[in-house]
Every structure is written in C-alpha cells, then in structure tokens.
Amino acid sequence: xPLRQEDVQRIAHLARLAITDEEAARTLAQxxxxxxxxxxxxxxxxxxxxxxxxxxxGAQRLREDAVTEMPDRERNLANAPAQQDGLFLVPxxxx
Amino acid sequence: xxxxxxxxxxxxxxxAARELSAVELAQHFLARIxxxxxLNCFLDVRPEVTLAQAREADAxxxxxxxxxxxxxPVAHKDIFVTRDFASTAASRMLEGYMSPxxxxxxxxxxxxxMVTLGKVNCDEFAMGSSNENSAYGPVLNPWDTSAVPGGSSxxxxxxxxxxxxxxxxxxxxGGSIREPAAFCGITGxxxxxxxxxRWGMIAFASSLDTAGLMTVSAxxxxxxLSAVCGFDPKDSTSVDRPEEDFTRDLGHPVQGLRIxxxxxxxxxxxxxxVERPVRAALEVYRSLxxxxxxxxxxxxELGIPVYYVVAPAECSSNLSxxxxxxxxxxxxxxxxxxxxxxxxxxxxxxxxxxxxxPKRRILIGAYVLSHGYYDAYYIKAQxxxxxxxxxxxxxxxxxxxxxxxxxxxxxxxxxxxxxxxxSMYMSDLYTIPGSLAGVPSVSIPCGFGEGAHASRPVGLQLxxxxxxxxxxxxxxxxxxxxxxxxxRAPPAFAD
Numbered sequence: 001x002p003l004r005q006e007d008v009q010r011i012a013h014l015a016r017l018a019i020t021d022e023e024a025a026r027t028l029a030q031x032x033x034x035x036x037x038x039x040x041x042x043x044x045x046x047x048x049x050x051x052x053x054x055x056x057x058g059a060q061r062l063r064e065d066a067v068t069e070m071p072d073r074e075r076n077l078a079n080a081p082a083q084q085d086g087l088f089l090v091p092x093x094x095x
Numbered sequence: 096x097x098x099x100x101x102x103x104x105x106x107x108x109x110x111a112a113r114e115l116s117a118v119e120l121a122q123h124f125l126a127r128i129x130x131x132x133x134l135n136c137f138l139d140v141r142p143e144v145t146l147a148q149a150r151e152a153d154a155x156x157x158x159x160x161x162x163x164x165x166x167x168p169v170a171h172k173d174i175f176v177t178r179d180f181a182s183t184a185a186s187r188m189l190e191g192y193m194s195p196x197x198x199x200x201x202x203x204x205x206x207x208x209m210v211t212l213g214k215v216n217c218d219e220f221a222m223g224s225s226n227e228n229s230a231y232g233p234v235l236n237p238w239d240t241s242a243v244p245g246g247s248s249x250x251x252x253x254x255x256x257x258x259x260x261x262x263x264x265x266x267x268x269g270g271s272i273r274e275p276a277a278f279c280g281i282t283g284x285x286x287x288x289x290x291x292x293r294w295g296m297i298a299f300a301s302s303l304d305t306a307g308l309m310t311v312s313a314x315x316x317x318x319x320l321s322a323v324c325g326f327d328p329k330d331s332t333s334v335d336r337p338e339e340d341f342t343r344d345l346g347h348p349v350q351g352l353r354i355x356x357x358x359x360x361x362x363x364x365x366x367x368x369v370e371r372p373v374r375a376a377l378e379v380y381r382s383l384x385x386x387x388x389x390x391x392x393x394x395x396e397l398g399i400p401v402y403y404v405v406a407p408a409e410c411s412s413n414l415s416x417x418x419x420x421x422x423x424x425x426x427x428x429x430x431x432x433x434x435x436x437x438x439x440x441x442x443x444x445x446x447x448x449x450x451x452x453p454k455r456r457i458l459i460g461a462y463v464l465s466h467g468y469y470d471a472y473y474i475k476a477q478x479x480x481x482x483x484x485x486x487x488x489x490x491x492x493x494x495x496x497x498x499x500x501x502x503x504x505x506x507x508x509x510x511x512x513x514x515x516x517x518s519m520y521m522s523d524l525y526t527i528p529g530s531l532a533g534v535p536s537v538s539i540p541c542g543f544g545e546g547a548h549a550s551r552p553v554g555l556q557l558x559x560x561x562x563x564x565x566x567x568x569x570x571x572x573x574x575x576x577x578x579x580x581x582x583r584a585p586p587a588f589a590d
Contacts, residue, residue, distance in 0.1 A: 008458065015411060015461040016418070016438070017454060018446035027458065033517045034403060034459060041400035042471065044479050051477030052484060054302050055288040055533020056561070060331050075195040081425035088420050093437045 002032045098123045099258040100584070103167060103315040106261065110156070110166045117152035117166030121145050121210050124168050127259040128212065131588060134235045136254040138173050139180045140213035148210045155208055163318055165208030170260035172251050173214040174221050175201050175306075176295045180211065184297045185229040186219045188423045188448030198295025199327045200264060200306045207322040212260050215250030219450045220414065221266055221299045223247050224274055224522035227513050228452045237585040238280060239550050242506035245275030251309040252279035257588040262319055263309040268300050269402050270501075270526025272307045273538035277554025278506035280540045282571065282581060284308045284316040287561050288533030289334040292327035300409035301332070303402075303530050312581050313539060313571035317342040320564065336562070344569030350384035352570060355494030357392045360525050366504045372542025372553040373500045379577055380498070380570075388494045394482045398527035399520055401483065404463050404476035405531070411460025414453060419444025455516060484532040487560075496570055497558040500525055505544035505551035525556060535564045539571050540580040552580075 005021075008028050012019040019027070073086060082089035098106070098120060109115040125142050145168075152166040176182040176194035183189040197205065205211070218228040226234045226249030234249040236242040237257035244253040248265035251272075255263050256279030265272045267285040276283025284307045291306035298304060306323060310316040320341045327333040356377060361370060381387055418441045419425035426443035449457070463472035490497060503524060512519040529536045541555040555574075559567035575581050 003462075007462075011458050011462045011465070014465060015457045016415070016441050016445060017449075017457060018439075018442040027455065030455060030516050031458060031462075033515075034455075034520075037517050037520070038400040038403055038472070041397050041404070041479050042475060044394070044397065044475075044482065046475060046478035046482070049478040049481050051474050052481035053477055054332060055484065055531075056332070056334060061328075061335075063328060072195050075193075076421075079192055079422035081419060081423070090420055090437050091435070091440045 003028060003035065099127060099261070102312060103261060103310075103318055106167055107163050111161060117149040117156075117210055118146060120166060121149035121168055121212070124212055124260060131257055131259050134237060134253050134257060134259070135232050136215050136234055136250045136257070136259065137170070137213045138183060138185065138216050138231055138250070141180060144179045145210060145212055148205070152208045152210055160208070162208050164204070164322055167209050168212045168261060169204055169209045170212045170215045170251065170254050170263040171201055172217050172248055172263065172265050174217060174266050174297050175264055176297065177201055177211070177214065180214045182214065182297070184220045185217050185231055186448065186450065186453070187230045188417050190424065192422060194295070196295065199292035199329065200323055201295065203322055203325065204264070204319070215254055215263055217250055218247035218452070220297065220410070220453050221247040221268055221271055222410070222452045222456055224270065224519055225507070225512065226250070226275070227509065228450060230450055233509060236278060236506050237588050238552060239506065241508055242551055243278065243509060245278035245506060247271040248275050248309065252276050252281060252283065255279070255281045255309040255311060256585060258584055259588070261311070262315065265307055265309050266296060267305050267307050267530065268303045268406060269530045270523035272309065273501050273526045273536060273554065273556060274522060276309055276538040277501035277540070277552065280552030280580070280583060282310050282313050282316055282540070283538040284310070284320060284568070285536050286320060286324055286564050287334070287535045289332050290324040290562070290564070292325070292330045292333050294327055294329040298413040300406040301413060302409060303406060312575055313537065313568045314342070314345055314575070316537070317345055317568040317572070320568070339565065341565050341568055344565040345572045347569045347573070348384065349380060349570050349573045352380075352385040352496065353388050353494040354380055354385050355388045355390035355490050355497045357390050357395065357490070357497060357499055359392050359395050360499030364503050364524070365500060368545040368548060369500050369502065369504060369553050373555055376541040376555045376574065377498060379574060383573060383577060390490045390493055390497065392483070392486045392490060392528060394479065394486055395528040396524070397479055398483060398531055399524060401476045401479045401531060402523070402527045403459065403520060404472050405480060407456040407460035408464050408473050409460070410453070411457045411464065414449070414457055417445060417448060419448070424448030480531045483528055487528075487532040487534055491560045495559070496567065499556050501538045501554035501556040505548045505553060529558045534561055535559050535567055537567055537571050539574060540583070541578070542580060
C-alpha cells in the first residue's frame with residue numbers, strides 16, 4: 001500500500017526531522033519508488049529462517065566494569081553549539 | 096621515476112636506505128594535493144600537521160625503527176575521526192567538528208608511522224554511489240572529469256587514482272570502496288566485517304560498515320591492511336583473532352585455484368563494455384592455471400531491497416545522535432524565528448544540518464522500524480539477508496574465490512542518476528550481496544569502457560570467504576603480475 005503524505009509527516013516526526021509540505025510531497029514519490037523496489041523482497045519464503053543481525057553472529061562481548069579513561073571535558077565541550085559552566089545549554093524544555 | 100609513480104615497497108626501500116626522508120615524501124604529495132585542488136578530493140589539509148608527523152617518522156627511523164610503513168603518507172576518508180584534522184562526514188551537520196580522539200584505524204596507521212596527508216571527501220555520512228551527496232561538492236573522476244568518481248569513498252578513490260595520495264583509507268557499507276575503486280581504475284579492498292575496528296568511524300549502518308583501503312595495487316593493499324586490522328576492545332563487533340600478515344600469499348601462484356563465476360552477475364543489465372573486460376580477466380586467470388566454476392547465488396539480486404531496509408534502519412538509529420545539543424549544527428536564531436523549545440530545536444537542527452540522502456534514509460529507517468511494520472520489513476530483510484549469506488557459504492564449498500563485475504556500467508556522468516534514488520541504488524547491485532554476507536572483497540582494474548567511455552575504467556570484483564584476505568589479495572596480485580591495468584594512471588595527472 002503506497003504511503004500518503006500524512007505518513008511522511010508522521011515518520012518525519014518520529015525521526016525528529018522538520019519537513020515542509022512541499023518537501024513531504026517530493027519525498028513521498030521517492031519513498032514510494034523505493035518501497036516499490038523493496039516489495040520484491042517480501043515475496044521470498046523465509047519461514048523458519050533465523051533473522052541475521054550481524055555477519056559473524058555470536059553474542060555481544062562484555063567488558064569489565066572498570067574505569068579505562070577519563071573524558072576530556074574541555075575538548076568534548078569545545079564542539080558544543082552552546083555551553084555554560086561546563087554544561088550543554090538547550091532551549092527551554094518546560095513551558 | 097617520480098615518487099607518486101612508485102609502489103609502497105619502492106618507497107619503503109628508499110626511506111629505509113635514507114635516500115628519501117618522510118618530510119620530502121610528504122612535501123611531494125602536499126604539492127600534488129595543492130596542484131590538483133580542482134578534483135575536490137580533500138576537505139581538510141594542514142601542512143604543518145602533516146610535516147610534523149613526517150618529522151616524527153624521520154626521528155623514529157633515526158632512533159632505529161624500521162617498519163615497512165614508517166614515513167608513508169596516507170589520506171583518511173572523512174568518516175574516520177581525527178584529533179588533528181576536522182571530521183565532518185562530508186556533512187554540514189559536522190562542519191568544523193574536532194574529535195577528541197583518533198579512530199582506531201587512524202591510530203593504528205599512525206602507530207605504524209604513516210603520515211596523514213589530510214581528510215578526503217565522500218558522500219555525506221557515506222551514503223551514496225557517486226560522491227554527489229557531499230555537502231562540500233562532488234569529487235571529479237581523474238580519468239574523465241565529466242564522470243563521477245563513484246561513492247561513497249570518491250575522495251579516496253580519486254586521490255589514489257590521480258596519484259595525489261599513495262594510499263587512502265575508505266569505508267564500505269554496500270560497495271563504497273569497491274565501486275569507486277572500479278570507477279577510478281585502482282585497487283579497493285574491503286576486508287571481512289569485524290576485522291578492522293569501527294571505533295571512531297562515524298556510524299552509518301553498524302552491521303555492515305567496514306573499513307578498508309584504496310591503493311594502486313593489491314600488493315600495496317596487503318602491506319597496509321596488515322596494519323589496519325586487529326582486535327579492538329572498543330568495538331563490540333571487533334573479531335578477536337590474532338593479527339595477520341596479509342602479504343604472506345602474494346607469491347602463491349593461482350594454479351589450481353577454483354574461481355566461482357555466479358551466473359546472476361552476468362545477467363541482463365550488465366553493460367557489454369563492462370562484461371568484455373571482466374570476461375577477459377577471467378580468461379587471464381584460466382591461463383594462469385585457475386579453474387573457472389559456474390556457480391549460482393540465486394537470492395543475491397534481492398540484495399538491494401534487503402540492503403535498503405537494513406541500512407536505513409541502522410542509519411536512522413545511528414543518526415539520531417545528531418540533535419544539535421552536544422555537537423554539530425544547531426538551528427540558529429537566524430531565519431524566521433528562534434526555536435520554540437527543545438524538540439523544535441532538534442527537528443530544525445536536523446532539517447538544516449542533514450542533506451537530502453541521509454534524510455531520505457532516516458525516513459525509510461524510521462518507517463521500517465515503526466510499530467506495525469517492523470516484522471514485515473526489518474525482520475523479513477534480516478531473514479533474506481541470512482539466505483544470501485547461506486548461499487555464499489554454499490558457493491564456497493564449490494570454489495575458493497568468487498569473481499565477477501563490480502558494477503553494471505563504467506562511471507556515469509554528473510546528474511545522470513542524482514534525481515532518481517532507485518536508479519542510483521542499483522549501482523551497488525553486485526557489491527551489496529558480499530556486504531550483507533560480510534565477506535572480504537576486492538575491486539581491481541581490468542580494462543576500460545568503449546567509444547565515448549574509452550577512458551573510463553572497469554573493475555573486476557573478487558570475493559573470498561570470511562578471513563581469507565591473504566588468499567584474496569594473493570590472487571589479485573597474481574593477476575596484477577600478469578597485467579598492467581593497475582599501473583595505468585590518468586595522463587592529465589602524470590605530473
């Protein structure tokens with residue numbers, strides 16, 4: 001079932017992407033082309049096939065819960081768009 | 096012979112004999128980078144940093160060190176973060192970003208004494224097949240500047256193709272090393288998934304992203320790959336295996352080697368001007384004593400649909416870190432209004448900082464992972480991925496290597512596919528199956544196109560089973576001993 005423009009707006013909200021109606025309209029046609037191409041995959045019989053999340057399988061490795069390095073606060077904050085007193089500044093969260 | 100025409104082995108020999116210093120070598124390549132700026136390969140060049148690293152390499156040699164890579168220059172794809180050069184992933188989102196640390200691959204090559212020439216251009220966040228998705232403008236193909244260099248590692252492939260860097264790092268998620276290597280007439284090497292560390296590679300699709308190399312020859316690749324690969328506790332999918340010397344099979348003849356030729360890679364869609372040189376390369380292997388075996392990878396053609404579910408899903412998750420809070424672009428007070436609140440700031444920062452292709456993939460990914468669609472798309476794609484990987488394992492019971500074309504066509508022109516995402520995605524038809532399986536693969540030059548495309552290179556793809564890089568590079572080297580395609584350099588960049 002093809003996507004509609006309101007689907008694009010909904011997905012964009014889920015992905016926290018601002019999108020204009022004009023962009024949504026243009027994107028809609030492209031996404032429907034792409035999902036049309038993807039559709040072919042859905043005809044394959046995959047009954048009982050274990051999903052492959054990683055080429056080499058196996059469990060994720062865990063490490064010792066130990067301090068290995070100290071963050072370089074100054075260098076990390078140097079890339080922040082806005083900071084004050086060693087903290088990241090953001091716009092108002094609570095109205 | 097000019098320094099930029101020498102192999103790594105020749106450069107290493109001259110450095111070891113003290114006929115050449117790392118500083119002189121770095122200066123030679125920095126001058127070439129400057130002279131050929133029009134290719135738009137480099138996004139950040141800092142000669143003072145490069146020359147300081149070269150002086151350090153010379154000092155290490157003076158102290159008695161003698162590693163094969165000590166003093167050899169390398170350019171890094173701008174997907175690897177570096178402390179001393181900006182790291183942008185070719186995105187406005189990360190313009191001017193200075194990483195607090197070096198990626199493991201960068202750190203390992205520095206430890207081996209390699210000298211960083213700078214950061215090279217690519218498609219934004221490594222998403223693309225033509226380099227047209229860079230926020231800093233496309234790279235030109237040194238063989239034909241009206242053609243794309245391929246992508247996403249287009250800066251890496253064009254820099255090595257034009258001989259303005261002897262080696263470049265690159266990354267491959269669905270073909271981003273092999274396709275640009277084919278388009279630029281050089282050797283591109285993607286090792287087994289998990290062999291090189293992903294630590295410090297700006298993440299796109301974590302179950303596929305693999306670091307690798309652009310070099311002139313397979314021999315050069317074998318030398319550098321030995322330093323690139325190794326277990327890294329900082330990468331949770333890094334494979335804990337002993338380090339290897341990938342040069343060990345370079346001298347092995349291919350006599351008796353079984354090369355599988357998948358019939359699906361020669362179906363309709365493959366341009367005759369690509370098929371002819373690829374078939375001729377297979378005949379070279381036969382004449383060298385290899386056996387060609389007909390094989391089938393029936394589900395491989397579904398690689399593209401599978402990939403365009405799995406990769407965007409992982410991309411939408413990975414790129415959620417770009418929120419305009421801790422680093423990267425933040426929507427400013429300029430424009431129509433101040434951000435209203437945190438969510439508005441995040442949405443607008445992402446809308447302004449990210450380009451069209453990452454946004455498209457984020458939207459696809461968010462959709463296939465969303466409630467009600469997860470099983471139908473994401474789980475289904477992972478199941479078909481398993482079928483494709485199983486077919487590779489079945490094939491490797493019949494053959495030692497798999498060979499075929501890298502791409503359906505030679506390099507295409509700027510703008511030819513940019514407006515049609517699906518036709519661009521088809522560029523990776525033959526490279527995506529190996530990426531989904533996670534097997535190692537190389538692209539080596541094997542000829543040129545025809546007519547108006549007579550100066551556009553063609554690549555041969557070789558794939559091996561997991562961890563069989565030494566044999567893979569050995570077989571590629573044997574072809575390069577018998578042919579000289581890899582030594583052809585674009586005439587416009589000879590000086």
